[in-house]
Amino acid sequence: MTIDFDVLDNTEKLIFALRSLYMQSGFRRYRMNKVEEYDLYGRNKDFLVSDGIITFTDTSGRLMALKPDVTLSIIKNGRDRPGEPDRLCYNENVYRVSKSTGAFKEIMQAGLECIGEVNIGHVGEVLRLAAESLDLLGADHLLEVSHLGILDAFLSRISTGEDIRASVLKCVGEKNRHGIAELCSAHGVAEERYMPLIRLLDICGEVPDVLRRLDGISEEYSIGPETEELREALSVLGGEAKNVRVDFSNVGDMNYYNGIIFSGFVEGVPGSVLSGGQYDRLMRRMGRSSKAVGFAVYLDMLERVPVREDM
Amino acid sequence: MSDMLNIALPKGRLGEKAYGMLADAGFSCPAIEENGRKLVFEDPEAGVRFFWVKPSDVAIYVERGAADVGIAGKDILLEYEPEVYELLDLGIGKCRMAVAAPCGCRGEERHTLRVATKFPHIAQRYYASTGRDIDIIRLNGSIELAPIVGLSDVIVDIVETGSTLRENNLEVVDTIVPISARLIANKSSFKFKHGAVERILSGLSRRVEEIK
Numbered sequence: 001m002t003i004d005f006d007v008l009d010n011t012e013k014l015i016f017a018l019r020s021l022y023m024q025s026g027f028r029r030y031r032m033n034k035v036e037e038y039d040l041y042g043r044n045k046d047f048l049v050s051d052g053i054i055t056f057t058d059t060s061g062r063l064m065a066l067k068p069d070v071t072l073s074i075i076k077n078g079r080d081r082p083g084e085p086d087r088l089c090y091n092e093n094v095y096r097v098s099k100s101t102g103a104f105k106e107i108m109q110a111g112l113e114c115i116g117e118v119n120i121g122h123v124g125e126v127l128r129l130a131a132e133s134l135d136l137l138g139a140d141h142l143l144e145v146s147h148l149g150i151l152d153a154f155l156s157r158i159s160t161g162e163d164i165r166a167s168v169l170k171c172v173g174e175k176n177r178h179g180i181a182e183l184c185s186a187h188g189v190a191e192e193r194y195m196p197l198i199r200l201l202d203i204c205g206e207v208p209d210v211l212r213r214l215d216g217i218s219e220e221y222s223i224g225p226e227t228e229e230l231r232e233a234l235s236v237l238g239g240e241a242k243n244v245r246v247d248f249s250n251v252g253d254m255n256y257y258n259g260i261i262f263s264g265f266v267e268g269v270p271g272s273v274l275s276g277g278q279y280d281r282l283m284r285r286m287g288r289s290s291k292a293v294g295f296a297v298y299l300d301m302l303e304r305v306p307v308r309e310d311m
Numbered sequence: 312m313s314d315m316l317n318i319a320l321p322k323g324r325l326g327e328k329a330y331g332m333l334a335d336a337g338f339s340c341p342a343i344e345e346n347g348r349k350l351v352f353e354d355p356e357a358g359v360r361f362f363w364v365k366p367s368d369v370a371i372y373v374e375r376g377a378a379d380v381g382i383a384g385k386d387i388l389l390e391y392e393p394e395v396y397e398l399l400d401l402g403i404g405k406c407r408m409a410v411a412a413p414c415g416c417r418g419e420e421r422h423t424l425r426v427a428t429k430f431p432h433i434a435q436r437y438y439a440s441t442g443r444d445i446d447i448i449r450l451n452g453s454i455e456l457a458p459i460v461g462l463s464d465v466i467v468d469i470v471e472t473g474s475t476l477r478e479n480n481l482e483v484v485d486t487i488v489p490i491s492a493r494l495i496a497n498k499s500s501f502k503f504k505h506g507a508v509e510r511i512l513s514g515l516s517r518r519v520e521e522i523k
Contacts, residue, residue: 142502175501176397245502249396267503270376271394 011108011299013307015091017136018110018297022089025129027112030088036073038063044072047256047282052097054104066095071294074113075283080290085116091299105300111276113294115283120229123260123278124236126293130262130274131237131244133297138306140267142243143274145207145234146250147260149226150214154197158189168197173251175201196221200248207234210246226259233260256282262295266305273301316359316507319373319381321366325404325492329382330361332401332522336514358507370395370495379500380511385490386469390430396501398512399494402519406471408433410485413458427457428467437467437487455479 005013023029038055041048047069054066067073070092078086091110098105112129114122127145134141151172159165164187171179177198184194203213211234214227230246237244252261252275261277276295283292318333320326330343340354340361353360364372367387372378374393386408388397408430420443427448428434438445448463455475457463469490470476470483494515501508 140503144502171397174395174397178400179397265499265502267499268376270374270497270499272498 010306011303014136014297014299014302015108015110017307018133019089019091021132021136022112022129025087025125027087027089030074030090030113032067032070032073032077032090032092034066034093035064036067036076038065040072040076041065041068044282044285047072047253049096052104054095067092068094068096070094070109070111070296071113071279071282072286075115075286075288075292078115078288078290080116080288082117085114085118085122085290088113088115108299109296110299111294111296113292115288115292115294116290118278118291118293120232121236123229123293124233126276126295127233127260127262128236130264130276130295133274133295134243134264134266136308137266137302138308139269142245142265143262144245144247144250144265145230145260145262146246146248146252147226147230148252148254148258148277150223150230151200151248151251152254153221153223153226154200157193157196158184159187164189168194169251169254172197172201172249175249177201204247204249205245207237207244207246230260252277254281256285260293264297266302269301269305271301273298273305314358315353315355316380316504316511317362317378318359318511319362319364319369319378321369321382321384322363323366325366325384326363326382328403329401329492332403332515332518333511336511336518338511338514367391373495373497376497376499378497379504380494380496380508382492383495385488385493386430386433388493388495389433389488392432393495394498396496396498397493398496398508399515399519401492401494401515402522404490404492406469406490408467408487408490409470409483410437410465410467410487411455411458411470411476411481412465412484414480414482416464422464424465425463426465426467427454427463429454430467433487434467455481 041053053068056064058064070090074088089112093106094109095104095106114126131143134143155165158168164183167183168180180194180198203210211231218224218227250261250263256279257277258281259278263272264274266273274295274297278293280291283290320330338357338359340352340359343352343361350363351360362378369381369383370387370391370393373381373395384404424443424445425448426434426445427450429450431447431449434447450457454466454468457466459479476482496508
């Protein structure tokens, strides 16, 4: 019997296309259990996209949870070891609270993780696969890249105090320039300390232009090594880096992510459909010494987006 | 549909004022000025389509991408925390989010404070920062009535001139946050309709500077 691929819906086609892409690139499929001990999520709640977790007590009295996230389980179940990093890919259901209804929702997620002695070359490889994942879609798309080290250099000029830092970071994520100025003024931060951050938000757009502008300020703000990292990781996408933009308003969660982070957008879909980056800080928090980079594709956001016809 | 820039305006005085600023900045749609019940107006030449929506819904239209940009009060953004870009403070519709109580009465501290409001999240966050134990009573209108008839001890609401409060023997006991209208944009639209959104942003920025 042959399988008629026309019977598959968009999401099913995309799952297979993504799995093929990742496995052909040397990523090993990782299958996991639907449940995990609640404690894992309780300790890392702020990493999760939504607060709510479906819990139940198993037959031995342990409090268990239906997985709200895949990355935490992969980190927890892996071991640090030297040599080439572990390359894992997955497609799994996760269970999260919908912001609009407040009810639990089952969401299919696909993604990959590269964990171990990760260098900037591996980050570039993951970035390329994120771009290629978006290329599978039959709609205009864009990969937006940022470097948290660069953002941090500008944030640190304002304050090391966590209170204002979190609020300023929220404004950065909203491209809310007036909000940054108001907050800083209200906390007595001098204009010359916060204006560079506001000007950093204007440094966004196509890769060659952004890198040129960063070169121009890298000495003044001591962001030379980070700019070089960004250049090296983006170089795997080719000189023109089609459909790729740099935007420092892409902030992620700085408690977990470090270095390069990125998000994918598709025309006609209101929010990001792909999200990822380097998460060495999360690894440290979970007692792992390895470095890591990965991303997830939110398949529920792509239900109405066709997969490219020539796939 | 995708080539046009879709703009959600809040129905009412604030929306009309915001439309005036947009028209002055070169984004007009003459049909919108005719009275009628139409909700959608477009000017293909200017490449814009306007929607009139309930003020509290503007953020939803923009967050979900039905509108690319919109004009929303900061009160709505603080209450619903939509995933949008907040690009500009228009400096219009200025008022404040405040706690008001019957004159001379702030609610006894030995009791749980009963707070009537249309903005439960803003009220919750504000009182969480003070450590006071509260009971939120969510209402949809005539908030000032609540303390008068004993439904609540205080209210958390928008105060513009304070005349409604005074007429009902209420006074502001604390200002939570100043409020004004903001230009917001859908995150995806900002990327795929970048040129058009930037034109609106720079046109409105110029108008804001002129008005100052």
